[in-house]
Amino acid sequence: MMKSAQSATKETRQKVSVTFASRLTFEDIRHAYHGKETIRGISLTAEPGEVLCLLGPSGSGKTTLLRIAAGLEAQSHGRVTIDNREVAGPDVFLPPEKRGVGLMFQDFALFPHMTVLENIRFGLTALTAREAIAEAGAALRRVGLSHYAEKYPHALSGGEQQRVALARALAPRPGVLLMDEPFSGLDSRLKDAIRADTLTILKESRATAIVVTHDAEEAMRMADRIALLKDGRLVQVGTPDDLYRRPSSLFSAGFFSEINEFDGVVRNGRVVTPLGNVSAGDIGEGREVSVAVRLSDVDVVPAGGAIPARVLSRRFLGVVEFLTLAVPGIEEPIRARIRADRLPTGVNDVSITVLIEDILVFEKAP
Template identity: 70%
Template sequence: MLLNTDVKQRGGGAALRRTAGVTFAASLTFEEIHHHYNGKETIRGISLEARPGEVLCLLGPSGSGKTTLLRIAAGIESQTRGRVCIDGREMAGPQCFVPPEKRGVGLMFQDYALFPHLSVLDNVKFGLTALPSSEASAEAMVALERVGLAHYAQKFPHALSGGEQQRVALARALAPRPGVLLMDEPFSGLDSRLKDSIRADTLDVLRQSRATAIVVTHDAEEAMRMADRIALLSNGQLVQLGKSQDLYRKPRSLFAAGFFSEINILTGRVTSGRVQTPLGACDSGTIADGQEVEIAVRISSVFVRADGPGVPARIITRRFLGVVELLTLAVEGLDEPLRARIRADQLSEGLTDVVVNVAPEDILVFEKHS
């Protein structure tokens, strides 16, 4: 299938980007995946599906199992139990193991894994061994045009910036038109100032190519920027799956709440369907009376004013960060200082005594587990 010939002018130069052609997107399914390493269980019964054409982010801290799950999908690692299927066809299971090169997946490594002795064009051609050389070169050029780097075809990786190397790695992964693209922390090596634009470019290419993409990241904001759905992992288990709005607004655990935003943690007990806190009372939801609970209050949900109705507080520290200020506050009844993120210059310099308010809907209540 040929790519169409529409091009986009990239800012700041003559580099043109060809619109990506359509890939036949595949689904990828994990069924009750378990994995052990050196006697330790690293994946604990994860079941999960990446739908055709969607971007699914595997999100979690180091050691949560997200990269291991990606490697199992690629065929680089073998699960202890469970099945991996692509479009319903078993790739790895009790009776079957399809090698990586026959799974129809593309893999993009964290360090890009470009060959320093090969030109950019030859790096992208590397996975096109089934084609005659001339056809492989043509397909590689098309892939480079997708990412706006056709003019760098004869250069070597060392002559490219980190962002350009990332786009070459993306072109190489997409060149064989995989039904599923697996990306392991693809932006971790980039300068923070470049990440936003490179992420946007990458997402644009993924949307055009329509390949199913599974992206590993430890950055919640990055996951929210890119993903159609997010799978949040912890300690080898699937904690929560859904759209970014669902995970942010309706976290199912204190861990999930804290992974998507900085929080203050309080404790309390349910009485008559309510929880009393030093910041006010809130509804306990479905948690039964008498239960101990943990309460999460996002630091961005703490409103601080010079005066008016609210809970009295005293400013302990104040840090100016440009657009916002970070405050720590002493509040009667709280063992730890309360943290708040407020708009910069909202409070006058030298102010110490203030009042704080938190909307009841911004107080998240979770059953306390021992």
């Protein structure tokens, strides 16, 4: 059933009409709820035509920032501009319909008493009735659902409702599309396919898209750039490759992959770790540091190497195996993810190796 639905989408979907992408800029945005600061001086720009993901844990401020961009919340300080036109600031606050933005909510927010076509037509208030119907029909064809025009939302699957919500958001051809956790309600089996279809449509439309997600893998799959937030602050901004390979903090490293953590001290420009000695870079002498090694960077082989270890537990996960290992001189077990069947069954005494460049060092906050 899923395969046939995807095939129908590919066969019938028309290309999305190109919109004029806008630049959206947050300038020193601050926001508070009941005296508690939720956004703490964020400055960030979504460039025309790019997909920018706001990524972070619950409570990091990503949805609040999106709502400020949409005009659903008012910041307490700072400005929001779209193509250098102030839409929210000390003396200006335009409502959502005046900002040229499209909104797509986590629960899709489809009107249950309206047909699919009527849902999409609802926001096309600047057009005549005839024009609105034609544009709504074209939007449905772009997402491959024109045959569902007269159905009601409850008759559609979660993935189909998501595509209707996307069609409705793109129908007015907004310069900026704002998407709040758009895939969180989908079945995990459908999520990858729907996400890929959505990204294709976004790239065809060339609209600027800001996507909120708490899923690091989802952000890496979709984003041209990722803005990582924590406690209302911007932690790091960059391409998925930048944030994964060159994390700026222990928090960044741990958000994109599981890590083993150690404490260390800089001595003679280096840090001694249980898995090897590594350069401290520009971190000062005597400073305390946090050391991180990704589970996937720990290689486990039969005994005989430089770092002996004993297998405490071993879980088969399909493509990979998850291991916990006791290493002399380390209180907490080392965790590793290795390719399945790399280590012979029944082997308990092993050696571990880590490339020096895979040992990450971060200065501890004072």
